[in-house]
Amino acid sequence: MPQEIVLIILVALLLFFPQQANCSSVLPAAEAFTSRSVDTADRNITPKRMVKPLSLRKIALTFDDGPDRINTPKILDILETENAAATFFVVGEKVERYPEVIERIFQAGHLIANHSRTHADLSGLFNEEIIELELDPTSKAVEKITGYYPKIMRPPYGSLRPDSVRFLEEAGWQIVRWSLDTFDWDKERNQPEEITERIALQHHPNAIILMHCNGWETVEALPAIINTLRAAGYDFVTVSQLLGLESEGQPPKH
Numbered sequence: 001m002p003q004e005i006v007l008i009i010l011v012a013l014l015l016f017f018p019q020q021a022n023c024s025s026v027l028p029a030a031e032a033f034t035s036r037s038v039d040t041a042d043r044n045i046t047p048k049r050m051v052k053p054l055s056l057r058k059i060a061l062t063f064d065d066g067p068d069r070i071n072t073p074k075i076l077d078i079l080e081t082e083n084a085a086a087t088f089f090v091v092g093e094k095v096e097r098y099p100e101v102i103e104r105i106f107q108a109g110h111l112i113a114n115h116s117r118t119h120a121d122l123s124g125l126f127n128e129e130i131i132e133l134e135l136d137p138t139s140k141a142v143e144k145i146t147g148y149y150p151k152i153m154r155p156p157y158g159s160l161r162p163d164s165v166r167f168l169e170e171a172g173w174q175i176v177r178w179s180l181d182t183f184d185w186d187k188e189r190n191q192p193e194e195i196t197e198r199i200a201l202q203h204h205p206n207a208i209i210l211m212h213c214n215g216w217e218t219v220e221a222l223p224a225i226i227n228t229l230r231a232a233g234y235d236f237v238t239v240s241q242l243l244g245l246e247s248e249g250q251p252p253k254h
């Protein structure tokens, strides 16, 4: 009968459309949830008392091979905007060339550390030469500008003989390498998204992150790096704050 058919169609429509309405309202919410990072999602549903320990996680951003006139000032601009502390392992020859950038790093409260004078492979030098030719001239150049003589050093390429490690430590030098290499120095794999993703996957509490002042890619990636790590609950500290090293004479930190 036509009336019965109409009734059946009406019932079918009532059953069908609410289901459609449910699907269309549920799906975007589900997508929105899964598209958020795990950390952000966790923080939204974690009770406040559970969030607090996350804010105690510390991480150190480090920038090697500066200063320069192009990238280092941009890095400093971003760190200032984000109110994030960092450590700059500087090369003595460039310290002499760009004293105004060293002054700015110092005044901003970042830590300045020694990365040799000529970016030499220190494993090819006698122990005395490492200090006399590479470390001391660099720290003296920093001291001339800031009044601060860095005793924290990172060997170029991470390259240092075991006997040199002992020699430098006995002479009061503090050697700091890194725990997370961003590969921002490698043109084959240093697009900004790659750098950011590497950090997003490999970050860990008390990480020392290796970056450089040499490339636009690092500058481009830096805001996203900071946002990613902040969302994961990290505070940005200098390596001396992270490792409890001596760095007397530096201005107040962030």
Ligand SMILES: [Zn+2]
Residues within 6 Å of the ligand: 064, 065, 115, 119, 156, 157
């Ligand atoms: Zn270097």
